[in-house]
Amino acid sequence: MKSYSIALIPGDGIGSDVTAAAWTVLETVAGNFGFALTGTEFPWSCKFFKDTGRMMPQDGIETLRGFDAILLGAVGWPAEVPDSVSLHGLLLPIRKAFVQYANIRPHRLLPGVTGPLRAENFDILCIRENTEGEYSGAGGRVHQGTLDEVAVETSIFTRAGVERILRFGFEQARARRGKLASVTKSNAQKYSMVFWDEITRKLAADYPDIEVTSYHVDALAARMIMAPESLDVVVASNLFGDILTDIGAAIQGGLGYAASANINPGRSAPSMFEPVHGSAPDIAHLGIANPIAAIWSGAMMLDHLGEKAAADRVIKGVEAATARGIGTIPGKDRTEAITAAVVAALT
Ligand code: IPM
């Protein structure tokens, strides 16, 4: 029997609630489809930081490297550890170290879910550059705490980094409806973003079948709200993609439905799958977190592992549950009830 080794990092807050739910669904579907998932749980989190002074052990990255994939819940407990410390100690280093340069986030309404827009028939796939750009971490502060203080944070865009994410976007568009929106702010940022636009035009020659349009990020943000049906694949830099995918989450009914995959397309290291919502400290461990984003992320993991039929089955299960109104009204159904409804719909 085929078997996949999965590193489970529930992390903080509702991360453990939703990871447990997703795991239940994944184990069930694995059983039904005749493959095995073996999960190894790592307690890396802000609690781990309080105990050890680190978000993960020094050899954490090397430990994870041997797994087929990573399923992560959420990172952050700002009351105890500043987000800038916790995220740079766990989530962001994994994305970079494992060259998970493509962050994929689907935005569409599940059946039974009411979004805030009149539009209902949108199906957008956001591809966010995930290893460089505005998140490069290049910068510093001098004269700290004085009136002369200076803070510098430099975005880094490399030809290799921009080319590979754009190619990934073109390929995704080819596998979908053939439309690519490439997002920059090249009217204001005249080096990096003009560079991105140039590379978009250059690669377009390799993909004559794809209808590619360059948008400025402000206009694209408005378009996601005013005309989301007009979009297919959207490709953007790290920060722009971060912001646009929160809009994507909002128009699909909320963060409870927003799934994501941090993909290493070359498969030189494991990819990581995580819901977009954070740790939500206010509802942690109350049993009311919506596990759908985590379950959907788990389906994306199965797809990446080559178990597409099982992945599709999980999505169908989620859709069957939401079509019956389960998990569609914030706070109405408990995490366990939503999970049970998805599991029941798997067979
Ligand atoms: C996300 C999150 C992270 C990001 C934070 C927590 C660092 O907002 O995955 O969208 O900005 O990448």
Ligand code: MN
């Ligand atoms: Mn975000």
